[in-house]
Amino acid sequence: xxxxxxxxxxxxxxxxxxxxxxxxxxxxxxxxxxxxxxxxxxxxxxxxxxxxxxxxxxxxxxxxxxxxxxxxxxxxxxxxxxxxxxxxxxxxxxxxxxxxxxxxxxxxxxxxxxxxxxxxxxxxxxxxxxxxxxxxxxxxxxxxxx
Amino acid sequence: xxxxxxxxxxxxxxxxxxxxxxxxxxxxxxxxxxxxxxxxxxxxxxxxxxxxxxxxxxxxxxxxxxxxxxxxxxxxxxxxxxxxxxxxxxxxxxxxxxxxxxxxxxxxxxxxxxxxxxxxxxxxxxxxxxxxxxxxxxxxxxxxxxxxxxxxxxxxxxxxxxxxxxxxxxxxxxxxxxxxxxxxxxxxxxxxxxxxxxxxxxxxxxxxxxxxxxxxxxxxxxxxxxxxxxxxxxxxxxxxxxxxxxxxxxxxxxxxxxxxxxxxxxxxxxxxxxxxxxxxxxxxxxxxxxxxxxxxxxxxxxxxxxxxxxxxxxxxxxxxxxxxxxxxxxxxxxxxxxxxxxxxxxxxxxxxxxxxxxxxxxxxxxxxxxxxxxxxxxxxxxxxxxxxxxxxxxxxxxxxxxxxxxxxxxxxxxxxxxxxxxxxxxxxxxxxxxxxxxxxxxxxxxxxxxxxxxxxxxxxxxxxxxxxxxxxxxxxxxxxxxxxxxxxxxxxxxxxxxxxxxxxxxxxxxxxxxxxxxxxxxxxxxxxxxxxxxxxxxxxxxxxxxxxxx
Numbered sequence: 001x002x003x004x005x006x007x008x009x010x011x012x013x014x015x016x017x018x019x020x021x022x023x024x025x026x027x028x029x030x031x032x033x034x035x036x037x038x039x040x041x042x043x044x045x046x047x048x049x050x051x052x053x054x055x056x057x058x059x060x061x062x063x064x065x066x067x068x069x070x071x072x073x074x075x076x077x078x079x080x081x082x083x084x085x086x087x088x089x090x091x092x093x094x095x096x097x098x099x100x101x102x103x104x105x106x107x108x109x110x111x112x113x114x115x116x117x118x119x120x121x122x123x124x125x126x127x128x129x130x131x132x133x134x135x136x137x138x139x140x141x142x143x144x145x146x
Numbered sequence: 147x148x149x150x151x152x153x154x155x156x157x158x159x160x161x162x163x164x165x166x167x168x169x170x171x172x173x174x175x176x177x178x179x180x181x182x183x184x185x186x187x188x189x190x191x192x193x194x195x196x197x198x199x200x201x202x203x204x205x206x207x208x209x210x211x212x213x214x215x216x217x218x219x220x221x222x223x224x225x226x227x228x229x230x231x232x233x234x235x236x237x238x239x240x241x242x243x244x245x246x247x248x249x250x251x252x253x254x255x256x257x258x259x260x261x262x263x264x265x266x267x268x269x270x271x272x273x274x275x276x277x278x279x280x281x282x283x284x285x286x287x288x289x290x291x292x293x294x295x296x297x298x299x300x301x302x303x304x305x306x307x308x309x310x311x312x313x314x315x316x317x318x319x320x321x322x323x324x325x326x327x328x329x330x331x332x333x334x335x336x337x338x339x340x341x342x343x344x345x346x347x348x349x350x351x352x353x354x355x356x357x358x359x360x361x362x363x364x365x366x367x368x369x370x371x372x373x374x375x376x377x378x379x380x381x382x383x384x385x386x387x388x389x390x391x392x393x394x395x396x397x398x399x400x401x402x403x404x405x406x407x408x409x410x411x412x413x414x415x416x417x418x419x420x421x422x423x424x425x426x427x428x429x430x431x432x433x434x435x436x437x438x439x440x441x442x443x444x445x446x447x448x449x450x451x452x453x454x455x456x457x458x459x460x461x462x463x464x465x466x467x468x469x470x471x472x473x474x475x476x477x478x479x480x481x482x483x484x485x486x487x488x489x490x491x492x493x494x495x496x497x498x499x500x501x502x503x504x505x506x507x508x509x510x511x512x513x514x515x516x517x518x519x520x521x522x523x524x525x526x527x528x529x530x531x532x533x534x535x536x537x538x539x540x541x542x543x544x545x546x547x548x549x550x551x552x553x554x555x556x557x558x559x560x561x562x563x564x565x566x567x568x569x570x571x572x573x574x575x576x577x578x579x580x581x582x583x584x585x586x587x588x589x590x591x592x593x594x595x596x597x598x599x600x601x602x603x604x605x606x607x608x609x610x611x612x613x614x615x616x617x618x619x620x621x622x623x624x625x626x627x628x629x630x631x632x633x634x635x636x637x638x639x640x641x642x643x644x645x646x647x648x649x650x651x652x653x654x655x656x657x658x659x660x661x662x663x664x665x666x667x668x669x670x671x672x673x674x675x676x677x678x679x680x681x682x683x684x685x686x687x688x689x690x691x692x693x694x695x696x
Contacts, residue, residue: 015357042358043625047444048613050302050525051293053451057360065359090626124626 006030008104010037012095012125015069018110022140023077026108029138036082038074039098040066041091059088092128100134108138210425214644221641221649228656251659252502255509258666259337262344265673266680270339270539276687277536284694285533292361292527296537299526302610303519303538305454306401307545309607311511313461313600314408314577316553318651321563321572321580323503324493325479326486328554330504335546338514339539345669347535347676348372349520350528363524364614365517365661366390366621369668376671385664390618392661393518394631397618400510400654401518401611402635403642406431407650409604410643412578415586416597428643432636434605439612439632450606457599458549464595465552468588472559479559509659511550512542516658517665521614532683535676553581560584575647608639 011026013019026036042062051057063086070084087094099107109126130137248256263270279285280296294302319327345365352371353363366386373382410427414420420427438447469476488497495502513519519541526534557563562584563572571580578600586593612635619631642650686692 040357043628044442046613046616046628047438047442047447048609048616049293050299050522050613051360052444053448053609054298054302055294055525057293062358062360066357069357124624 006035006106008035008037008102008106010039010095010099010102010104010107012091012107012109012129013038013040013070013073014110015040015073016110018140019073020077022108022110023073023079023082025138025140027079029106029108032081033079034081034083036079037085037098037102037104038070038082039085039087039095040070041087041089041094042066043091044088062086090128091125093132095125095129096132096134104135106136106138107133108140110140210644214425217641218645218649221645221653225649225652225656228660248498248502249506251655251662252505254662254666255334255505255515255659256337256501258515258662258670259334259341261670262673263337263340266340266343266677268340269343269536269680270336270543273343273536273539274543277540279694280533281537281540285692286527286695287529288527290527290529291355291359293525294527296526296528296534299523299534300537300540301451301455302525303522303541304458304544305451305606306522306610306614307511307513307519307541307607308454308458308549309401309511309603310405310408310578310600311400311507312545312549313553313581313596313603314411315507315511315651316550317557317563317577317580317584318572318575319503319507320554320557321577322493323500324486324490325482325554325558325563326484326488326490326493326497326500327504327507328483328551328558329487330501331508331550331554332547334505334508335512335514335542335550338508338512338542338546341515341666341669342512342519342542343535343539344673344676345515345517345520345535345665346523346538347531347679348669348672349524350526350531350534351675351679353524361525362617364521364617365393365665365668366618367524368520368672369664372672372675373668378671382668385668387622389517389661389664389668390621392657392664393618394615394622395657396516396518396654396661397611397615398635398638399650399656400658401614402608402638403645403650404654405604405607406639406642407645407647408576408578409600411576411647412582412593412600413597415579415582416593424643425640428640431605431608431643432639435608435612435639436636438609439635440629447606447609450602450609453602454606457602458544460595461599462549462552464585464589464592465556468556468585469552469559471588475559479555483554483558506655506659508542508546508550509662510655512545513658514542515666515669516661517669518611518614518658518661521617522610530683532676532679535680556584556588557581560588562587575651577647 006029009026009030011019011022013023023036023038027033030036042059045052045057045059045062047053049057066086067084074080074082074084085098087098095107095109098104107129109129111126126137126139130139281300283295283297286295316331319331323330345368348368349363349365352368353361354367355361366389369389370379370382370386373379373385376382406428410420410424413427414424434446437443486493487500490496490500493499493503509515519538523534523538526537528534557580562568562580568580568583571577571583582593582596582600585596612632615635616628616631619627623630
């Protein structure tokens with residue numbers, strides 16, 4: 001991996017405080033924010049929650065809400081022109097696959113997810129990304145990692 | 147990687163305990179008690195002079211019987227081990243009344259629900275009218291954050307609570323505790339309304355709005371976030387984990403195996419010969435639940451959930467019809483219920499014994515104080531947590547004060563609880579079968595309607611509880627772990643069909659009433675926050691600040 005500015009950097013975003021950190025780091029690696037590809041992966045919709053069975057929750061609406069969350073996040077960070085993508089499926093695999101599809105030359109990802117017991121294990125998402133990615137992966141240490 | 151021992155210990159301990167206890171139970175060889183039944187089955191298979199074809203046909207049945215014995219045994223062993231702690235009889239209230247003991251879980255529920263009722267200024271009564279108006283949609287605002295309307299949230303919560311607990315559990319309560327148990331169930335239902343109000347307000351208050359707009363809430367969230375706010379985060383986290391573990395257990399037990407087990411009894415009362423093929427029913431149910439939770443076919447589940455209010459109506463109307471047919475006996479029945487509540491003739495433990503039975507079955511049915519319904523109510527669209535709490539208090543009213551009471555009155559008026567011909571059903575805790583006999587005896591053919599209703603109640607309850615369990619599982623293991631939960635859930639659907647009613651009921655009690663320990667403890671600590679919110683909301687409501695839809 002050369003340390004020259006990257007052409008395409010994929011940043012998985014989970015909207016935790018760590019995402020802001022990884023976006024900031026990724027910005028330093030590219031010459032223009034339009035080379036940033038921010039990705040949020042959603043788990044497939046369940047078929048038992050009240051919102052799905054009786055309410056109006058759909059994948060389209062979820063994706064729309066995520067795009068709005070991206071807008072808010074990027075506005076807060078004062079970043080314009082970054083690419084935003086919402087994917088469905090297993091987070092690790094989807095990120096790796098997406099990076100390969102767009103021919104990214106780097107994926108920048110925080111080391112830990114923060115949900116449940118999974119937080120004990122070095123982020124299973126990061127691990128999957130490393131295992132499946134075809135490009136280099138920059139693993140960022142979570143600032144609150146223990 | 148450094149692992150913070152204080153933060154992670156409860157996580158590891160909780161999950162370890164859960165799995166070790168399950169593994170320990172399953173690893174046990176079957177005990178002696180199950181042998182006689184198996185031995186008879188074996189003997190029959192061996193001694194009968196049969197052709198080889200017939201013998202082959204017998205074989206799977208025998209193997210199935212042996213497996214059924216093993217499964218039932220496992221449930222029993224688990225119950226014995228865990229039950230010792232949660233149902234530890236703490237209090238002997240009257241020394242002259244030998245054998246009167248109040249299990250810890252029931253004492254917890256009585257004290258907790260009574261406290262909420264008094265502390266919230268009898269919100270169960272003064273908030274009732276407003277609750278009905280909110281549920282009717284008068285205050286709905288589609289712009290508020292959330293996923294469902296107030297009415298839909300109540301429907302979802304009701305589909306989880308209205309199930310075999312109302313039909314089978316109540317029949318068991320009346321046959322064990324006598325007619326007097328009815329009164330205590332109603333009291334438990336009334337007090338439970340206040341508990342439900344507090345916990346569901348908290349469920350809304352501490353829910354999480356995800357980046358994709360989905361809202362997630364429930365006892366695990368308010369215990370952990372709410373108590374962290376109060377500066378006792380580690381305790382909150384530990385309670386949340388204990389709650390989540392028990393709720394996962396509850397979703398396998400009372401919300402699943404119990405439903406399959408008891409609904410099968412009601413179906414069996416209409417289809418002779420099914421008793422030898424209980425596993426077939428288990429298999430059908432497993433497939434039906436599986437196509438929804440794994441196959442993702444939502445339409446079936448949506449229909450089942452939407453049909454719940456209708457089935458409640460049919461059931462209540464049928465019960466009312468039976469009461470009208472026996473109109474002249476109603477005063478005597480009420481007299482019996484009142485007198486037997488305070489001085490029961492045939493119940494061990496006197497009034498306290500009856501109270502214990504009544505509270506236990508009421509809580510099992512309406513889940514007040516248990517904390518589960520907060521998961522469903524958290525999804526409602528509102529900016530005022532108190533508002534959804536008020537909607538939630540209608541749950542125990544409909545579930546217990548109306549539906550459970552109907553079952554109880556039918557069982558009392560028809561005398562089914564004391565009918566010598568039905569004593570085997572009573573002894574085996576086959577409550578749904580008892581109700582089926584009682585109702586079928588009054589309205590010829592109604593047992594068939596009841597069988598259909600019961601299957602639908604069981605089905606919608608299982609779907610709703612699988613959501614509760616899955617949320618708790620995700621809280622423990624992350625959102626990506628859902629599939630493993632769903633597979634275990636399906637296994638319990640099947641197991642529920644072949645274990646004995648007594649053991650499945652006990653297993654359900656352990657898990658569901660067990661959830662009340664962490665939940666009520668945390669909710670009591672958080673109650674001052676709810677009280678402050680309620681005071682503010684009520685003042686604004688009375689001042690007419692909230693716009694109303696016509």
